[in-house]
Amino acid sequence: MAPVDIDAWVWWLIGAAALGIPLVLTAMPELGMLAVGAVAASVAAALGAGTVLQVVVFALVSVALIAVVRPIAARHRAQRPELTTGVEALKGKSAVVVERVDGSGGRIKLAGEIWSARSLDSDLAYETGQQVDVVEIDGATAIVM
Incomplete structure (x- = not known):
């Protein structure tokens, strides 16, 4: 039986899958970006690109994704949520x-x-109808000033 030649694009897809498995197990997004680079190289191989061009496509797509997506993700992770609740x-x-x-x-x-409340400054008192600002919530009591 003669050996079966596997096209280069199939090898790139196998590489993408091999990168996708640890991505799921470790939740490292960089592996996903490398997997996308491997898929891009697979497309280049299927279109008839040579080995050197396939590697260049893989490297360019992977590096571009890491360079663009990582800073955006880090910025989103560092931001406080804009919507506060409770x-x-x-x-x-x-x-x-x-x-x-x-x-x-x-x-x-x-x-x-209607909330129970107490003054932040124990020497100050606020009369009925007066507007106050909530500084803190302590259990079921609003601390106001």
Whole structure:
């Protein structure tokens, strides 16, 4: 039986799959970018490009993806989420005093709900109808100033 010659484009696809498996196991996006480079080299091979051109296509596509995608991903990873939820979203909001608020307690209307509140500065008191700002949420109590 004669040996079977496998076309170069098939080898590149095998290489792409071989890079894809550790990508899934390790979650290293660089391996995915190398796999895309191997697929691009496979396309070049299928179109009849020589071995040197296939390697150049692989290298150029892989390096370009790593150079462009990694900084974008790092920037997105470093950004704080723009949408805050829960009690974090209440910090900095304005509220209206519905029952005198001082260092020992009181009540405010915050985001349409009645909250227990206390003054950040225990010497200050806020009267009914006065507008206050929420500085912090401590359990179920809003700390205001």
